[in-house]
Amino acid sequence: MKSILNFIIVFGVGILFATVADAAGFDCSKAGSADKKIVCGDSQLSRLDELFNQRYAAQKKAEPDEDNIHVARNFLADRRDCGDDRSCILSAYLAVLWNISPDKNDFMQGISARSLAGSQLPEATAIPAKAGRCATTSVLEVHPRLDNGGAADDADFDSGTGIDYANDGYQVSYDREEALIRSKPGDPVTMCLVEIDRDCSPDEGGKLFLVTNGRTGESWILPDAQHKCGG
Structure with a gap:
């Protein structure tokens, strides 16, 4: 019974970790920089990263111009410069989503x-x-x-x-x-x-x-x- 309980706990933790790790728009198992490690370990940041990648891909497909690439590069530079400062990283995601989202409020759920x-x-x-x-x-x-x-x-x-x-x-x-x-x-x-x-x-x-x-x-x-x- 104890071994079964241990298996359930380990399995559950594994699912939780995979959910967070797989949420980001990059391979968390290879995350080397401080900012990426913070994103991979944070469910809210991972959700925003997923949303950014979805919207950036959609915008790039609709308007394949240099401006979209420039916005993305600025965002990645801002996030990288944050290091392990979570508030700074969250700010970078909020800024880029505000810049590329048609609806400026729909990504604000739970954000204040x-x-x-x-x-x-x-x-x-x-x-x-x-x-x-x-x-x-x-x-x-x-x-x-x-x-x-x-x-x-x-x-x-x-x-x-x-x-x-x-x-x-x-x-x-x-x-x-x-x-x-x-x-x-x-x-x-x-x-x-x-x-x-x-x-x-x-x-x-x-x-x-x-x-x-x-x-x-x-x-x-x-x-x-x-x-x-x-x-």
Whole structure:
């Protein structure tokens, strides 16, 4: 009976390990770099890696151009530079999925700023400067993207949505973002940097942030400028 029980335990652990190891888009038995080892041992990262490979393959088939390859190369470089920093690696996956996914929210299941910040809220309040790092701040104002300085009507948000934060942070979208519109001035938020675009110089825009509203519990990923590199 004991031998049977031991077999069941070993067999079950083997299945669990295989599930995680096989989830990644590369051979985990040959994973040599620190970032790949972290992905292979983490079910959430492995799921995101699978999703990235599926969407990259679909996009490459639909639009076989150099831009897709360039995005993938930037992502792999970002992930490699993270080493064994899980928050940084998660940020790299969130950024590339946001960049290549038609739906910017469908990969966000179970993802919030706490996924990067951990169980303890960060003490920092300044805008994060490194991918995977977070800060606490609050909503200053939510407004239409084309803000004319006057009182906004609901229809004005159809041109896009902008949000300002108390730490001088800013995010903007060309779409009507209901999660932002539901946010109110003074709402506490956790802001995490998920990408610094490799194609942008340090003094330009090109940063992508994951923000979670502490009052509504909603999360979103948006850039800090209307155009790439702040143009």
